[in-house]
Amino acid sequence: xxxxxxxxxxxxxxxxxxxxxxxxxxxxxxxxxxxxxxxxxxxxxxxxxxxxxxxxxxxxxxxxxxxxxxxxxxxxxxxxxxxxxxxxxxxxxxxxxxxxxxxxxxxxxxxxx
Amino acid sequence: xxxxxxxxxxxxxxxxxxxxxxxxxxxxxxxxxxxxxxxxxxxxxxxxxxxxxxxxxxxxxxxxxxxxxxxxxxxxxxxxxxxxxxxxxxxxxxxxxxxxxxxxxxxxxxxxxxx
Numbered sequence: 160x161x162x163x164x165x166x167x168x169x170x171x172x173x174x175x176x177x178x179x180x181x182x183x184x185x186x187x188x189x190x191x192x193x194x195x196x197x198x199x200x201x202x203x204x205x206x207x208x209x210x211x212x213x214x215x216x217x218x219x220x221x222x223x224x225x226x227x228x229x230x231x232x233x234x235x236x237x238x239x240x241x242x243x244x245x246x247x248x249x250x251x252x253x254x255x256x257x258x259x260x261x262x263x264x265x266x267x268x269x270x271x272x
Numbered sequence: 273x274x275x276x277x278x279x280x281x282x283x284x285x286x287x288x289x290x291x292x293x294x295x296x297x298x299x300x301x302x303x304x305x306x307x308x309x310x311x312x313x314x315x316x317x318x319x320x321x322x323x324x325x326x327x328x329x330x331x332x333x334x335x336x337x338x339x340x341x342x343x344x345x346x347x348x349x350x351x352x353x354x355x356x357x358x359x360x361x362x363x364x365x366x367x368x369x370x371x372x373x374x375x376x377x378x379x380x381x382x383x384x385x386x387x
Contacts, residue, residue: 165314193375202276202362202378203315248314259328260305260376264314 162186163251165263174272178236182249182263185230189251193260194223194234197246206247207234239270274299276365276379284385290351293382297344297365304346305376306338309360318361321346350384358386 164183172178182192190211195203209216209223209232216223222235236243249263277296285291297304305328306318317330321340338348344365350357360383364376 163314195378200380202364202380204378205375208375250315259317259320259330261317262307262315 161264162189163249163261163263165247165249165266167266168264169267169269171269171271172239174241174270175238178234178239178243178268178270180234180236180247180249180266180268182232182234183230184232184251186251186253186261187230188253189261191252192223192225192232193250193252194221195248195250195262196243197248197265203248236268239268241270241272244268244270276363276377278361278363278379278382280382281380282383282385284387285353286387287353287355289353290349291353291384293348293350293361293363293384295346295348295363295365295379297346297363298367298377301365301367301377302344303366304340304344305364305366306346306348307362307364308332309362309381310358315362318348353386355386358384360384 162185193208194206196206197203207218207221207223209225214225225232246265246267248265250260252260279294303322305320307315309315319338320328324340335351340346360381362381364378366376
């Protein structure tokens with residue numbers, strides 16, 4: 160049973176437009192959420208995170224929104240650039256076990272020039 | 273600062289054999305986690321070590337084991353390999369902060385192929 164779900168395996172967006180990647184979770188104990196980006200042949204790299212006490216966190220072109228009642232978070236990339244093409248993983252952890260991070264299956268983003 | 277180093281990068285083994293993968297975390301990082309990545313399954317948590325102790329464990333059979341040394345380097349062992357163990361194995365290190373909530377730094381992974 161997947162605790163972190165990313166229901167869109169892939170997404171294509173035009174350069175300059177907004178990319179929205181979605182993530183749903185089932186464990187109500189999760190209170191810290193992260194997004195990682197992964198290029199082929201490389202390990203994932205941390206992108207942005209959000210604590211459950213917030214509903215939005217912004218870092219440059221990247222914004223993560225958290226809707227705790229819906230157990231849903233999303234990553235917005237504005238404007239999208241070709242270099243953003245990668246697999247994006249949503250991840251979550253709970254207060255009692257911060258170092259046990261559960262990842263979603265990933266969404267492959269293609270930004271078309 | 274050197275990143276997380278995993279060796280070897282690629283490995284081919286036959287069914288029934290065992291394999292040991294190595295991970296050197298970023299200097300000063302004391303937490304090391306291991307993940308298995310397969311197509312469609314994303315990154316699945318295997319286990320996490322801190323100060324030579326396994327603190328967390330994922331839902332993998334006992335054939336998967338690991339350990340951490342006093343210098344924080346970690347090894348992961350898979351015994352009696354099965355075809356389904358073919359995957360990218362990723363190691364991640366994190367600095368320890370009271371209260372947690374830190375991002376992990378990943379190595380490039382070891383691509384294991386079981387034939």
